[in-house]
Amino acid sequence: MSSESAVALRADSSAVRPVVTRFGAVLRIGILVVLGLILVQAIYVVQARPQDLITGVSGMKDLISRAMPPDYADFPNELWPALETIDIAIFGTFFAVALALPLAVLAAHNTTPARPVYYVVRALIAVFRSVPDLVWALLFVTAVGLGPFAGALAITINSMGMLGRLLAEVIEDMDMGPMDALASTGAGRLQVFSHAVVPSVLPSLMGITLYQLDANIRSSVVLGFVGAGGIGFQLLTAMNLFQYPDVALLIMMMFVIVIGAERMSAALRKRVA
């Protein structure tokens, strides 16, 4: 009985398998060809020329030799822009959290007051997030003028998008039981929010915020390139004036700021978790 069915099975599989295998092989080769074509067009479009890399080495060497030693004497003058860079990130992160929390409540399907509100806020968050902060900074420089405030606003808007989406997801994953229980005792909407939702999402909120602060310090370093203040603006100016020792100092300062922010954020997140 069992040997009979085994034979039947084998006969059956030998009849079907080769077809599947042949089709699978063709499919695999097809995918590889397509991936190869995508890579080739990318190499063509970016005008990659390996020989430029080799000739570029001497140019790089020249640049580094002219940048050394870094202009340490300029350090005191760069402290204020460095503080600006950090404060742009702190301002942006703080206000982004304050504004993203109510947005997230409206953009989570389990807490939103109405379907249309959900869609409108989700779309708004998508716009905030998908337009890069550098572009927001360009827009705000036009609106409020050159300087750190434009950068701070850009960071605020972009982070609102990032945090809004992440927080909405945290709220959606939340256990609804405590909310229902509080509502059943006669607590109001805002009371349910502040007493049940906030305590449940607080650890995630702090972790996400610290991560965002780290990311914002990294962005705020380059925001100066479009005139939105901070150490990036100093770098742009030094580059344009060919003051390479100054450039070297600024790059070192950026390194310290970014790594420092990353380390601090990671250490604090470990404490929160």
Next chain:
Amino acid sequence: MTAIQPLIEVCDLGMRYTTGRQALQGASFAVQPGELAVILGANGSGKSTMMRIIAGMTKPTTGLVKLAGQDITTMNGRQLAEARMALGMVFQHANLIKRRSVIANVVCGTLGRHRNIFTAFGGLPAQEFGHGMRCLEHVGLSKFAYQRASTLSGGQAQRASIARALAQRPRALLADEPVASLDPEAAEEVMRLLRRLAKEDGMAVLAVLHQPDLARRYGDRLLGLRKGIIAFADAPANVTDGEIDSLYEGFHPA
């Protein structure tokens, strides 16, 4: 007037969903102060619909629900919320806010009567902590007051959730499968507590249970619900096992 007013009164309750399904039909009963009534019924018998209507979350198509003499089926908004305060709710899960202390969870039960800016933004009414402690004492958990709610066992958490319901100062309790997710020992503990609240504090307790033996031992009255109709409503001694089994006909025990 010497007649005792029932705290939960359901008259000719009927519910037909827009899908055309008749979930409840002509259901009438009352729960007196000091009484623990138990609703038994299979899935789809209309238990959940009944609970939702009594809790004021759904409006019935016919009939009325009186909580401490007030008909809540005609009420809405603020008025409903205030009438509902006479009724405390206990759920299948304790639904505590795990990161907060046990006492904070209990005091949360009083938020409904302290609506102000301070409590709207996460503050707890300081004057209610004494009352909250008494509620915790009542359920035998006062020594856990300052622990995080996440440290409680299943049975303790459920008792803490009952303390939160008591903090609301209700006159009746509605318990929706309060022991369904507890081990047998914890289940007995919670049932003893519900019984004590009825007997010693004169509350009206209405509980949905899935365990006929618990219902028999703790209930003063059993209400059998079958296909939206109350099949029997009597003291446990007057209800036969056959009558209870008939509720679950065609259903396999989970």
